[in-house]
Amino acid sequence: MENLQLTVSDFVALVNQTLEYAYPTVTIVGEVAEFRVSQGKWVSFKLKDEESVIDCFMAAFNLRIPIENGMKVLIVASPRLNGKWGKFSLNIRAIKPVGEGSIKKGFELLKAKLEAEGLFAPERKRTLPRVPSHVAVITSTESAAYADFCKIINERWGGMNVEVAHTQVQGDPAADQIIRAIKFFNSLEVLPEVLVIVRGGGSAEDLMTFNDELLAREIAGSRIPTLVGVGHEVDHTLADMVSDVRAATPTNAAEILVPDRREIIRSVHQQASSLGYQLIQAIDQHSVRVNEQLDQAFRRIRERLDDAFERLGTLRVAVAQLNPENVLKRGYALLRGEAKLGAALEIETYKEYITAEVKDVRSK
Structure with a gap:
């Protein structure tokens, strides 16, 4: 080997x-320096610490969260000696910020980028069905968050068709696994009515999976309305910002997803009681109105009858005055026969009939 x-x-x-x-x-963990992107395809920077520096190189599509100079990052890479340039470098496979400051900085950079594209806009948000019958869930089925989620939906409603995709919810493979699960559910012939993504609380580094740019875009582009509950109430991730509905926790996600049947039963009973009371009130009010209308009708009928009886009395007086007997009572007489000499006339008084002979006829 010495002479090779x-x-x-x-x-x-x-x-x-x-x-x-x-x-x-x-x-390797180090600080980013001289960060640059070439032609939108290639990313290069130097990774350094107090004593050493090394060149790093990667494809732009592998950069899942924005990086800038001064950030502390963890990289997974393959060491290579570039024969063309005679340089030793690291070919990066994965990179992520580490440390609270760098994680927050990366989060804010990507948040600003997605917000500028309108991915958080309220008008993009879709409403969830009140009581879905078919739900897809993406989570770790071994987690306490999943157990709590299932317990709550079964207690509150139950009877739904729930499809579950088991994925990692932290670590390097997690984001890609969740993305594949989202693509799977969106490719089904019969789409679920809601796509739920949940995981329990953790540190900022544990929740970094849900600040992955490709995952955030996949959630935003889902054909299925999305409900995301990650971490605790104080935790905010890009995944829940781009989702249609954000839940503060996995338990809250279950509460948002389905109503509480006990509350619905109580509400129905209250509404039925209220409706019964309103119906009785309506009947009473209608009865009062009907009675008032009947009273008014009876008054009008009585007024018309009184008027008719009054007119009838007047007519009776007039008819009585024209009755021949009444005329005879006043001393008048009725004559029947022809007014010519020698003719017989019949004379009717009130009490007698008299026959008389015409002796004389003169013109008046």
């Missing part, structure tokens, strides 16, 4: 083969 002569290319290949065998991947 190698070409430059052979040496570079040997070094890379040795590195690939001995250190296929390395995980």
Whole structure:
């Protein structure tokens, strides 16, 4: 081996083969410097600490959260010796901020980017059905959050068709697993009515999965209305900001998803009681109105009858005055026969009938 002569290319290949065998991947924490993006496709920067610095290189699509100079990051990379440029560098496979300051900075950068694109706009938000019958859930089925979620929906409503996709909810593979689950549910012939994503509380680093840019975009682009409950009430992630409805916790997600049947039963009883009372009131009020209308009708009828009787009395007086007997009582007489000489006339008085002979007829 001491006398082994190698070409430059052979040496570079040997070094890379040795590195690939001995250190296929390395995980390194350092500070970002000289960060830049070339042609929108390639990302390069230097990773440094107090004593050393190393070049890093990656494809832009692998950058899942914004990075800037001064941020502390953790990278998973493959060490390589670039034969063309004669430089040793790290080919990055994954990168994420570490430390509270860097995590917050990355979050704020991506938040501003997505907000500028309108992904948080209220007009994009869809409402959830009041009582869904078919629900998809993405979470770790081994978590306490999932157990709490199932307990609450069964206590409050139950009877739903719930499909569950088990994924990791923290760590490097988690975001991609959740993305695949979202794509799966969105590809179904019969779509669920709601897509629920839940996980319990944790540190800022534990919740970083839900600040992944690709995951946030996948949630925003879901054909199914989304309900996201991640962490505790004080925790805010990009996943719940782009969702249609944010839940403060997994338990709150279950409470938002379905109503409490006990509350509904109580509400129905109250409404029935109120409706019965309102119905009785309406009947009473209607009875009062009907009685008033009947009283008015009877008064009008009585007034008309009184008027009719009064007119009838007047007519009776007039008819009585025209009665021939009444005329005879006043001393008048009725004559029957022809007014000519020698003719017999019948004279009717009130009490007698008299026959008389016409002796004289003169013109008046």
